[in-house]
Amino acid sequence: MGNGTPPLSSLVELANLSSIVGNLLGEGCARNSNGALTRNKPHTYPDLICPNNLNPGVEIKIALEKNSPKGHLAKAGYYLTYRYVLTDSNGNYIKGKENRQDTVTIWEVKCGYLHEEDFSISNTEGDSGKTAVIKTSALNNMKLLYFKPSCVPYKHDALKPYKGFN
16 A cells, blocks of 8 residues: 555455465465475465475465355365454454455454364355355364454354354
8 A cells, every 4th residue: 555556455356355365374374383384285275284294284264254264175174264354454343344444354263173064065056166164163163263352243242252262
């Protein structure tokens, strides 16, 4: 924005933005793993691999707002999920699609092992292809690594805490 270029979020479709953000997060994880993880080839499962092949890799999934992270195939393995909202440049978030701003702000990061049955598979005719969405129950059972309460896109209820806490 400092050079007059519009924010990336206003230049690409939201599905592409999620993909780009996922790739950036994958690169950040690899760079900060002290060599324990490296990026896999593009479009190859899992996103992060262990160079020594002694440990399984990690697949990264990302989703906007309340959406569950998804991919094309349901595969058992270790997952790192990110959910984000679009805030202003200061991280201020106002709920509602009509209030989306231009800055990606992560509100939740989770990790855990998922089995094939932890995905809901869709192969609707006329759809863009197979889709494997992480089931809400599986997502809620994953270990919470990061949480930003001010950006939660769900309604807040003091008597009923966010189910994602575990």
